Structure formats: C-alpha cells, structure tokens
Amino acid sequence: MTDTRAHFGRLLALAWLLLPAASGPALAADEPATTEAAAPAAAPAEAKPAEAAPVSYSKKGADTCLTCHDDNPVVMAIFNTKHGQPHDARSPFGKGQLQCEACHGPGGKHTGKIKKGDTRPPMIRFGRDSAAPVAVQNGVCLACHEKSLSAEWHAGPHAANDVTCASCHDLHATKDPVLSARTQDEVCYTCHVTKRAEFLRPYAHPLKQGKVACSDCHQPHGTSAASQLVKSSVNQTCYQCHAEKRGPFLWEHAPVAEDCAICHSPHGSSNPGMLKSRGPLLCQSCHSQQGHPSFAYGPSNLPGGSGPTVSTLALGNCMNCHSQVHGSNHPSGSTLTR
Ligand code: HEC
Ligand code: HEC
Ligand code: HEC
Ligand code: HEC
Ligand code: HEC
Ligand code: HEC
Ligand code: HEC
Ligand code: HEC
Ligand code: HEC
Ligand code: HEC
Numbered sequence: 572m573t574d575t576r577a578h579f580g581r582l583l584a585l586a587w588l589l590l591p592a593a594s595g596p597a598l599a600a601d602e603p604a605t606t607e608a609a610a611p612a613a614a615p616a617e618a619k620p621a622e623a624a625p626v627s628y629s630k631k632g633a634d635t636c637l638t639c640h641d642d643n644p645v646v647m648a649i650f651n652t653k654h655g656q657p658h659d660a661r662s663p664f665g666k667g668q669l670q671c672e673a674c675h676g677p678g679g680k681h682t683g684k685i686k687k688g689d690t691r692p693p694m695i696r697f698g699r700d701s702a703a704p705v706a707v708q709n710g711v712c713l714a715c716h717e718k719s720l721s722a723e724w725h726a727g728p729h730a731a732n733d734v735t736c737a738s739c740h741d742l743h744a745t746k747d748p749v750l751s752a753r754t755q756d757e758v759c760y761t762c763h764v765t766k767r768a769e770f771l772r773p774y775a776h777p778l779k780q781g782k783v784a785c786s787d788c789h790q791p792h793g794t795s796a797a798s799q800l801v802k803s804s805v806n807q808t809c810y811q812c813h814a815e816k817r818g819p820f821l822w823e824h825a826p827v828a829e830d831c832a833i834c835h836s837p838h839g840s841s842n843p844g845m846l847k848s849r850g851p852l853l854c855q856s857c858h859s860q861q862g863h864p865s866f867a868y869g870p871s872n873l874p875g876g877s878g879p880t881v882s883t884l885a886l887g888n889c890m891n892c893h894s895q896v897h898g899s900n901h902p903s904g905s906t907l908t909r
Contacts, residue, residue, distance in 0.1 A: 629678040632670040636678065651745040661715065674711050674742070697737035705733045712736045720792055727793015738762070739791065749791075753781035766838060775839025787811070788837070805832050820898030822905050826857070827897050850888025 629635035640646045649655045654674075656662045663673035672678055676695040685691050695703045695711065709730075713721060724730050739749045739758055748754035756778050760767045770776065776783045785791070788808050789799045802808040809831045810817045816827070826833045834853060835845045842849050848856070890896055895907040903909070 627677055627679050628669060628672050629682050632672065633664070635682050636671045639682075645743050648745045649743050652742065652747070654742060663715075673715075676711070697742075698735060699738055701735075701737075705735050708735045708737060723790060723793045725793070726795050727790070727799060729791070730793060734762075751781075752778075752784035752787075755784050755786065759785050769836070769838035772839035772841050774841070774843055774845045776837070776845075783812075805830050805837070809837075816897050818898055820900055821902070822895075822899040822907060824896060824898050824907060850890065854889045854893075 637646075650664075653659070654663050657664045657666070659665050660667075662668065664670055674695070674697075678694065680692045681694050693702065695701070695707065697703075697708050701708060713724070738761075741747050741749070749758040756767075756770065770778050778784065786801075788801060790796070790801050791799075793799065794801070796803055798805075800808045802811070806817075806828070816831070818828070831837070834847055836847055837845075840846060846853055893907045895901070895904055895909060899905070899907050899909060901909040
C-alpha cells in the first residue's frame with residue numbers, strides 16, 4: 572500500500588467533500604492539502620478541531636459515528652470483516668488509521684448537530700446510487716489496494732466503463748457475496764443479465780451448485796487477455812479443470828487444439844455436451860460430404876426415408892464412429908475412431 576497513492580485517494584475524497592461547501596471563501600485552493608497534512612498522523616484523537624477546517628476528521632473516529640449509526644446491524648457487521656480488524660495495522664481500524672472515515676471520508680460537519688430544516692452534509696457513499704464520482708469512490712479503495720490491484724484494474728473493461736468496486740463488493744456484509752462461489756453469479760447478473768439465461772440452459776457449467784464460479788474463468792478486476800479470461804487463451808482456461816483434453820495426442824483434431832469454443836458454448840447450451848450445434852451439423856460445418864461416409868445426414872436417411880438408410884444416424888451421429896473427437900493416442904486412430 573503506497574503512501575503517495577493513499578494521499579492521492581484521500582485528497583480526492585476531501586476535494587469532493589469540499590465541493591458542495593464551495594459557497595464560502597474558506598475554500599482556499601490549499602485547503603484540502605492543509606487538512607490532508609493532518610491526516611496521516613490522524614489517529615482520530617489528533618484530528619483538527621472542526622472550526623479550523625470546513626471538512627475534518629472526527630476526534631473520536633468510529634466512536635463518533637457509532638453514537639448515531641450503531642443501531643444499524645449492517646453497519647456494525649464491518650467488525651466481522653477483514654476491514655474491521657484492530658490487530659491488522661493495515662486495516663482501516665488498525666492503529667493510527669482513520670477507521671470509518673478511511674472509506675467514508677472526513678466526518679466534518681456530518682457528525683454535528685443539524686439545525687431544523689438544514690440537511691446533514693453528506694459522507695461519501697458507495698455503489699451505483701451514490702452521488703460521489705466513480706474516481707472518488709474507487710480512489711478510496713485503491714489508496715490501500717493499489718499495489719495488488721492497480722495494474723489489472725486499469726487494464727480491464729470494468730474500470731473503463733466506470734464500474735465501482737462497491738458494485739461488486741459488499742464491505743459491510745459479514746460474508747461478501749461476490750467472494751463466494753455459490754453467491755457470486757447473482758452479483759454479476761445484476762449487470763450481465765443475459766448470462767443468467769445462458770447458465771439456466773439444460774447443459775451448463777454447474778454454477779448454481781457452487782462447483783464453478785465466474786471468477787474460475789474470468790478475472791473480474793481486469794486483464795489484457797481476451798474476454799477477461801484468467802489464462803491467456805480459452806484453451807488454457809479450460810485445461811485448468813479439463814486437463815485430459817490438453818493432450819498431447821498422437822492424432823490431434825485441429826479445432827480442439829485451436830479453441831474449445833469453436834464447438835462448445837462455455838456458459839451453457841441447449842445441446843448435450845454444451846455443444847454449439849447438434850451432432851452431424853456441428854461436424855459438417857467444416858467437413859464436406861466428399862470422400863467418405865460423411866455425406867449429409869438428414870431425415871431422409873432415417874429408416875423409412877427416401878435416401879440410403881444410415882444406421883448410425885438412427886443411433887446417434889458422427890461420434891458413434893469418431894468417438895475420439897478431442898484427439899486420439901491409438902496408433903491407428905488417425906481418423907479419431909479409437
Ligand atoms: C449526530 C448523528 C450522526 C453522526 C455522529 C454520524 N452520522 Fe452519519 N448519518 C446520520 C444521519 C441522520 C444520516 C442520514 C442522513 C440523511 O438521510 O440525510 C446519516 C447518513 C450517513 C451515511 C449515508 C447513508 C445514507 O443513507 O445517506 C453515511 C455513509 C454515514 N452517515 C456515515 C457516517 C460516518 C462514517 C460517521 C462518523 C464519521 C457518521 N456518519 C456520523 C447521522 C450521524
Ligand atoms: C485503510 C486501508 C483500506 C481501505 C481504505 C480499504 N481496504 Fe480493503 N482491505 C484492507 C486490508 C488490510 C485488507 C485485508 C488484506 C489481507 O488480509 O490480506 C482488505 C481486504 C479487502 C478485501 C478482501 C476481503 C476478504 O474477505 O478477503 C476486499 C474485497 C477489499 N478489501 C475491498 C475494498 C474496497 C472495495 C474498498 C473501498 C470501498 C477497500 N477495500 C478499502 C485495507 C483497506
Ligand atoms: C466485477 C466485479 C468486481 C469489481 C468491480 C471489483 N471486484 Fe474485487 N473481487 C471480485 C471477485 C469476484 C473477487 C474474488 C476473486 C477470486 O476469487 O479470484 C475479488 C477479490 C478482491 C480482493 C481480494 C483478493 C485479491 O485479489 O487481493 C480485493 C482486495 C478486491 N477484490 C478489491 C477490489 C477493489 C479495490 C476494487 C475496485 C478498484 C474491486 N475489487 C472491484 C469482484 C470484483
Ligand atoms: C473499508 C471501507 C469501509 C469502512 C471502513 C466503513 N465503511 Fe461504511 N460502507 C462502505 C461501503 C463500500 C458501503 C456501501 C455498502 C456496502 O458495500 O456494504 C458502506 C455503507 C455504509 C452505510 C450505508 C450508507 C448507504 O449508502 O446506504 C453506512 C451508514 C455506513 N457505511 C457507515 C459506516 C460506519 C459508521 C463505519 C465505521 C464503523 C463504516 N461505515 C466503515 C465502506 C466502508
Ligand atoms: C455494475 C455493473 C457490472 C457488474 C456488477 C459486473 N460487470 Fe462485467 N462488465 C460491465 C460492463 C459495463 C462491461 C463492459 C461492457 C461489456 O462488455 O458488456 C463489463 C465487461 C465484462 C467482461 C468482458 C466482456 C468482453 O466482451 O470482453 C467480463 C468477462 C465481465 N464483465 C465479467 C463480469 C463478472 C464475472 C462479474 C461478476 C463477478 C461482473 N462482470 C460484474 C458491468 C458489470
Ligand atoms: C467455464 C468457464 C467460464 C465460466 C464459468 C464463465 N465464463 Fe464467461 N466466458 C468464458 C469464455 C471462454 C468466454 C469467451 C467465449 C468466446 O470466446 O467465444 C466467455 C465470455 C464471456 C463474456 C463476453 C462475451 C459474451 O458472451 O458476452 C462475458 C460478459 C462473460 N463471459 C461473463 C460471464 C459471467 C457473468 C459469468 C458467471 C455468471 C461467466 N462468464 C462464467 C468462460 C466462462
Ligand atoms: C473450474 C473448473 C472448470 C473450468 C475452468 C472449466 N470447466 Fe468445464 N466442467 C467443470 C465441471 C465441474 C463440469 C461438470 C462435470 C460433471 O458434471 O461431471 C464441467 C463440464 C463440462 C462439459 C460437459 C458438459 C456435459 O454436459 O457433459 C463441457 C463440454 C465443458 N465442461 C467444457 C468446458 C470448456 C470448453 C471450458 C473452458 C471454456 C471449461 N469447461 C472450463 C469444470 C470446469
Ligand atoms: C470439434 C468440436 C469440439 C471441440 C473443438 C472441442 N470439443 Fe469437447 N466435445 C465435442 C463433442 C462432439 C462432445 C460430445 C462427445 C460425446 O457426446 O461423446 C464433446 C464433449 C466434451 C466434454 C464432455 C465429455 C468428455 O469427453 O469429457 C468435455 C469436458 C469437453 N468436450 C471439453 C472440451 C475442451 C476442454 C475442449 C478444448 C480443449 C473441447 N472440448 C473442444 C466436440 C468438441
Ligand atoms: C472448425 C472446423 C471443424 C469442425 C467443427 C470439426 N472438424 Fe474435424 N477436422 C477439422 C480439421 C481442420 C481437421 C484436420 C484436417 C486435415 O488434417 O486434413 C479435422 C480432422 C478430422 C478428422 C480426421 C481426418 C483425417 O483426415 O485424418 C476426423 C475424423 C474429424 N475431423 C471428425 C470430426 C467430427 C466427428 C467433428 C464433429 C464432432 C468434427 N470433425 C468437427 C476441422 C473441423
Ligand atoms: C459408420 C461409422 C462412421 C460414421 C457414422 C461417420 N464416419 Fe467418418 N469415417 C469412418 C471411417 C471408418 C473412416 C475412415 C475411412 C478410411 O480410412 O477410408 C472415416 C473417415 C472420416 C474422415 C476422414 C476422411 C478422409 O477422407 O480421410 C472424416 C473427416 C470423417 N470421417 C468425418 C465424419 C463426419 C463429419 C461424420 C458425420 C457426418 C462421420 N465421419 C460419420 C466412419 C464413420
């Protein structure tokens with residue numbers, strides 16, 4: 572967690588909180604910097620008195636906040652999370668940290684008595700219906716998470732599309748739903764609506780059962796790989812769990828080595844085996860009828876049809892003979908039949 576970034580994040584937060592108060596001359600250009608100067612040492616007890624700066628950290632930190640907010644179980648649940656650990660010096664509640672205000676910004680006048688009819692000056696809120704700009708919200712988080720996260724975050728489509736950290740993360744929840752396989756998909760579906768339908772198809776990766784999570788295949792923060800995959804290619808991503816498909820094979824099947832998604836819909840499909848289309852058609856999209864039994868199989872080839880009857884069609888399709896469609900290690904398996 573770099574100090575300069577931490578400063579920058581907090582400065583951004585301060586600057587934003589100062590904006591609504593821009594009526595008074597008190598908003599000298601160096602005001603945030605002055606307040607910030609006090610911030611790093613700001614064990615809450617050392618924060619400046621409220622009169623000295625229009626926006627300042629509260630003297631008693633979380634204790635001040637909780638005089639009003641302790642009736643909310645959601646707020647209190649932060650103490651069950653990694654952010655609420657006083658023994659972790661890096662956590663917002665670690666020694667010398669700013670506690671609630673590390674995220675919500677300096678309490679300032681928000682914590683005071685409010686005259687009837689006046690509105691309470693806001694704190695930084697998070698998530699999709701927050702008034703705080705995305706850069707301010709995410710700046711708060713990146714102030715501490717910059718080191719581990721920044722490179723991937725700025726490479727990804729979520730940052731580029733102004734998605735906030737808090738659109739996925741629920742920091743006051745005892746168990747952040749996006750971090751557990753069983754509940755993660757629901758978080759993603761709030762924006763990726765069509766993906767729910769794909770995983771509800773009859774043949775799909777078992778997400779609902781918690782056996783697979785979106786983040787097994789996708790890097791949610793960002794990466795330079797296509798489709799934000801966790802590995803450099805589709806195949807490398809699949810081999811994590813389907814290692815037997817990696818080979819090496821004596822007789823490779825070219826499209827398999829190239830890209831599993833040529834034949835499979837990685838999320839789900841209405842065809843058995845999560846195939847993009849059914850049996851003969853799938854194969855015939857590349858293989859012509861010439862040369863071999865690979866003439867077009869259609870209804871006319873079924874028993875009773877007008878064409879030559881093909882027993883394998885009645886039973887199944889090309890895979891009845893070419894069962895080793897992913898590749899064969901049999902010495903005479905060049906046509907993937909064994
Ligand atoms: C004197 C009581 C009081 C204190 C002290 C106080 N708050 Fe608040 N806070 C409120 C009230 C009341 C609201 C609701 C404001 C509104 O709806 O306009 C609120 C709203 C908020 C909100 C936004 C929630 C929303 O629904 O808009 C956040 C975040 C927040 N407070 C955080 C804090 C933090 C952090 C502290 C300590 C620095 C703190 N509060 C101290 C009374 C207080
Ligand atoms: C004052 C520093 C600080 C700030 C600000 C902060 N975090 Fe953290 N965060 C931490 C620390 C420390 C951990 C624990 C890291 C560990 O255990 O390795 C953590 C852990 C996490 C985790 C993992 C939780 C888990 O259960 O594994 C997530 C997710 C997270 N932070 C997201 C955020 C988001 C989103 C924000 C902004 C709203 C934010 N953090 C703001 C310091 C901070
Ligand atoms: C698209 C949803 C999404 C967004 C947006 C998002 N995260 Fe995450 N985050 C996740 C998921 C999912 C995981 C769990 C990853 C895993 O299990 O491999 C995670 C894990 C984490 C962790 C703990 C593991 C780690 O990588 O260190 C931290 C810390 C974290 N996120 C912080 C952030 C911060 C800070 C932001 C904003 C800059 C952010 N996240 C934005 C979905 C998201
Ligand atoms: C690590 C950052 C972090 C810390 C520390 C933190 N919060 Fe929050 N708080 C958030 C985020 C993010 C949200 C948005 C909802 C969520 O993600 O759970 C939130 C939501 C809230 C809300 C509801 C506001 C709304 O938008 O509806 C209140 C009130 C609140 N926090 C008060 C507090 C108080 C009081 C403390 C200290 C005891 C505190 N928070 C500590 C990040 C934090
Ligand atoms: C707040 C809305 C939001 C949430 C929540 C969200 N995303 Fe996204 N996601 C977007 C936007 C916007 C884009 C960029 C536009 C697009 O490609 O649709 C995007 C892009 C992506 C992409 C890249 C698509 C491509 O064509 O390259 C992947 C993969 C992705 N998200 C996965 C996830 C996963 C996994 C989760 C849950 C952990 C998640 N998203 C949660 C909004 C969201
Ligand atoms: C088994 C691995 C796997 C899982 C699990 C998975 N994806 Fe994907 N996803 C992929 C692959 C592979 C692609 C690229 C498809 C292609 O290249 O044709 C992709 C593409 C995408 C895209 C961009 C292209 C599109 O279809 O719109 C989005 C968005 C996306 N996934 C979101 C999600 C979300 C959200 C989840 C969880 C609900 C999820 N994925 C779970 C493998 C997976
Ligand atoms: C995190 C592990 C994981 C990853 C990564 C993964 N899968 Fe799977 N896959 C599974 C599990 C678990 C099943 C269900 C197996 C079962 O039910 O016996 C499955 C089943 C399948 C099935 C069989 C479906 C059926 O109806 O028999 C296909 C096809 C498949 N995966 C293709 C892929 C492709 C293509 C990729 C890469 C885009 C991929 N998988 C990545 C875990 C994974
Ligand atoms: C040329 C088309 C094609 C390609 C490319 C392909 N598959 Fe398949 N895959 C099939 C067919 C056809 C089936 C159904 C086999 C059956 O019904 O006997 C299947 C079945 C599967 C199954 C479930 C049954 C089994 O054999 O375990 C998994 C898992 C699977 N494929 C994974 C993959 C992976 C991983 C890749 C990429 C390395 C891949 N497939 C590439 C055509 C393909
Ligand atoms: C994306 C195009 C594509 C699809 C779809 C496809 N194949 Fe292939 N297949 C190829 C290519 C390219 C070769 C290598 C041809 C060569 O070396 O002459 C090949 C080779 C073969 C061979 C070995 C041929 C030989 O001459 O050694 C068989 C058998 C075969 N495929 C069967 C199938 C079956 C069965 C399916 C359906 C499950 C299928 N293919 C789907 C492109 C495809
Ligand atoms: C009744 C079993 C059977 C069925 C069904 C079948 N094949 Fe074959 N196929 C074979 C055999 C046996 C060979 C090897 C022929 C040879 O060595 O002369 C072969 C060879 C091939 C070859 C290599 C052709 C060549 O000229 O060397 C391809 C490609 C192929 N089949 C694709 C398909 C496709 C696509 C289907 C489905 C539309 C299919 N086959 C259905 C048995 C079958």
